Amino acid sequence: MLLVKILIVKLGSIGDVIHTLPSLVAIRRKFQEARISWVVEKKASEILHGNRLLDDLIIINTAGIRRLKDFSSLRSIFELCKIKPDVALDFQGLLKSALVAKLSGAERRYGFSKNALREPESRFLLTDLVEIPNGKIHVIRKNLLLAEKALGVSVPEVFEFPIETDSSHQKEAEEIISKVGENFAILNPAGGWKTKLWDAENFGALADRLWEELGLKSVVTTAKDESFLAQRVLQNSKSRMIMLANPSLKGFYELVKRASIYVGGDTGPTHLAIAANTPVVGIFGPTEWWRNGSFRSEDICVERTDINCRTNCHRRVCNNWICMDISVDRVFDAVKRRLKVASRKIT
Template structure:
């Protein structure tokens, strides 16, 4: 077995948590060829990972129906042609959806590994895989659940946390002009949005935190946003009393470079938080409906502030009052932010900071 296909098309945080699988394959089988089917908007992330030899971009944001959409059929045809040229020995479905199961089946790999029925979001997914791990720990991090899919192949690297990234030389900080002090040595990114409304802490609380950060360290505070999130980011800025900056619109490649330049990132359970942590940037994660034991940031030194709500974690995407995140007081978050920034070594020459290979390994070191 030398040709592997990983099927995990989205989303950003889930892709980050899938990277240790590719890294583990390469560690166990250095000559293996690892391909990965991914939505084209995230292709740049996988191109920056040396453990992924071949990102295969597709457009599937509309679900299974997009497999038959004439406007995107060329992506499926490209994938099928790729399969016909080289073929795959093993396909690994990290997603557990009907669409990912279909793509796994289309690979025609003789070995198709997937999660047991209790661990997939759509039970029909199990019809498309033919091999599963014997056991998966019930209350384990999603990375370890993903790594369990390698057990049937004899690859057992539980606890493996390797996120190798090869980024371009980081952009000089002067390339991000704005309202903050361009000479400020501390950059903090705040990401107020999240995929679920129940994971959002609230614009006013982020604004209060940003004001404290800006005053305490004369830091440049950037409010991060993605598709559909600009209005919330703007609300945070309008609620602040000190100057802050709306981060520029960034694709995933530039976002990775930007997060690697930050001294701290604060946010809920979201893709940018997990990507920042994987890059080795200190993070403070705010958790309400989701469980950090399962979904927490996996990089070294990540700090977690959990809600005290008795109903958490509930895993609900909607709630009539969204009260669980309101249980997270500003002072608790501020204490973690202070500790994270005070403990982080200062970059003595930020304009000349050059690290072409970025990421973290099992020891928590950048690599």
């Protein structure tokens, strides 16, 4: 089958988009002359802006489509139809993503088989289902297996994350570094779901340990609507060797490249830090490190292995929320071990 127009459907979140970038690289490597389009929701689209491997970036509001009232979303569907993709790959596994693939007009619509779908009923909108082996498999590799079985691409040993930045993003990072100095840690107390959050008070105590024992100042990064978490971190730090920052996603990407270490939960900035090849310590509770966390063996996850409620949890609300009850000592010990492996100079 000669493919000339390929549609990637990965609507969000930020982490989900990052986890699909290695598949984009593999597809472009095999189909160098193809027209490759990606449909994404606005909140996660910044990561893809300016990507040289894409011919089209289509931003869509799926809620608007469901209400049939958002004309910009309807225009996005018209854009898809004008492209007339030969094949669509639904990396999301949801009803809304399968619907977008269907509305695109692609004759072949690939997605995961029932056992690997987040919303199994979405399979009825697809034409081809790809079986994924049982067991622990990282979501990046899962996505690559879909691309491999659908399009015959080669699954790489080394994952690449094409994220285009410009001088404005570099300037964001430089302005922060000029104030905090070259040796710094990034702490991210946010997490989207409440159940993913490690207490901001703990982050404040961790910042004190980083300064007192390692000489590292901390940059606490959050989105603007999560600034209250950063303020709580600062309020609970005795040393106050902390700088609060709200960089753009790509500004954060440039900043985290320069960090000595990053500490955070299962959230978009953590996945950006991993993509940037920065030493990472993850703090995971209701989600799985082996699936969503770092694929690098040297990165460290601090998690509860002494409780039996974390398997396939994914709860956003929990009446017995103990999985994030993790001591500062454990996280700080992981930071020291990760820095030792990284062998980065700290003065």
